[in-house]
Amino acid sequence: MARPEAERAEASHRGGSNEYILSENDFATIAKILHDDSGILLVPAKRDLVYSRLAKRLRALGLGSFKEYCGYIAGAEGASERMTMLAALTTNVTHFFRENHHFEFLKSQVLPPLLDAAKRGGRVRIWSAGCSNGHEPYSIALTILSMMPDAAERDIKI
Template identity: 55%
Template sequence: MTTPSTSFSDRREALVDGEFAFTGADFKRIAALLYEQAGISLPDSKATLVYSRLAKRLRTLGLKSFAEYCAFVAQDGNVDEQQHMLRALTTNVTRFFREPHHFDDLRANILEPMADKVRAGGRLRLWSAACSSGQEPYSMAFTVLSVWPNAAELDIRILGTDIDTNVLATGRAAVYEEQLLEGIPANMRSQYFERDASDRRSFRVCETARQLVAFRELNLNGPSWPMKGPFDAIFCRNVVIYFDEPTQERVWQRFAPLVAPGGKLYVGHSERVGASITAFESAGLTAYRKVGR
């Protein structure tokens, strides 16, 4: 893998005036590590953000400079610290029914046409790749339940994957504060959530929806993906925006054999699958249909 070019590369002077020494060389090492680990590109303009997001971590670890932090995080096998760094430098922002037109499209163009087949025992597989804390796969589950209220008895599975194990734990717990339920239509809210027994200000996703979703750790830029598919739809939204173009293209190419013919790939509002990826054709707003086999 190549590393992104940074114009500050080897500059030794401080990039940010603050408690910890932070040079261009430190920034370059952190950017290279993040790229190597997760495929995420950090442009030079993010130097101040890197400083502010990691300063607290340096304090916690009792380190004196970013040079010390770079040495620590790059140590062989320091997976724990690499996860801390990744969490500090990425965003997990998500919402129930974010970009709601995708869920309408999923229902009208994938789920409803398959309704009879799945009711008769056919298989349905959906994947939320980069699912963050679970709101996306659960929104898929609520959409599924609106078509098949008995989905838990059918051959339906939804996979939620993310590189960050913390957000996956939140997804598995399926407990959300009341204000996070704002995007959910009132009828679905009462149908698919129950007040959490231990924290009355929070709500838990109902068991019927939870049963449909399995959460797994997966790096979209990792060497191998264990899943075989085919998936009837993949949501990969608001994550490749942090990757450079060759990395984005590689991810789209990896999805192609995993989507069933006629199945769909949904991407984030500022993401695109370019014409060079011939396995997909544009089919709606930031939605792509798998063509061929």
């Protein structure tokens, strides 16, 4: 007899060797708390990431299940753990030219036509999403300056 769909989905996230089960309800609780505390929307496609990063927290806290963890972080005594959870679920690394291949792609594919347009008097606007300390937009600016030393005289904004 076939297992219900939810049970099959659960098994796929257990992977057989995982020590904890991250149920749909547990994931939804974690996602809601994360959103309420930080505004970050945690999509179901991130379920494996949530498991891998928070399983370490369960072990560190001596908890036996994600259900226990959800109860802990939902309570008043879990406020500091919610901050730890936020740090565990987000990328906290920033430096100049992080992910260098992205800047190589900008240099070879994206920027040449934009800078050509700027040379002809066109307006160029570049948005750097998700930067924490500003290293990313400065890295973009340095990349542009390496290609166009007079960029400051053009209508280019990052």
